[in-house]
Amino acid sequence: MTREQALQKRDRLAAQLSSATEILRGSLLQRTTHHSSGCLKCARGEGHLLWVLNVGYPGGKTRQVSLHREQVPQVRKALGLYRDFKQTLEAISEMNQFLLRLDREESHKRERES
Numbered sequence: 001m002t003r004e005q006a007l008q009k010r011d012r013l014a015a016q017l018s019s020a021t022e023i024l025r026g027s028l029l030q031r032t033t034h035h036s037s038g039c040l041k042c043a044r045g046e047g048h049l050l051w052v053l054n055v056g057y058p059g060g061k062t063r064q065v066s067l068h069r070e071q072v073p074q075v076r077k078a079l080g081l082y083r084d085f086k087q088t089l090e091a092i093s094e095m096n097q098f099l100l101r102l103d104r105e106e107s108h109k110r111e112r113e114s
């Protein structure tokens, strides 16, 4: 790969990061909740299905956000965007790493030639 190709590839990747407003980190979980009293469904042992956004933090902490069923598609999409963003950031970092190595090789070459 030439420097020009690496720069072009990096800039194309960076352009994909322009729509960062909707990203969301975490994972979707489904839980069943049970009311302790006064609910016929729960009295029958059925319970209620609940969607939860589970977000992990350093130190093993997690935060859970209850979701309305209608929010699930939107959350699923936003979680996918987060994964795409991470992959794109990683790819840009690889390109910059390549460019660093290229810069070093070229300055070595210049030193030898002068």
Ligand SMILES: [Zn+2]
Residues within 6 Å of the ligand: 034, 035, 039, 040, 041, 042, 047, 048
């Ligand atoms: Zn209930």
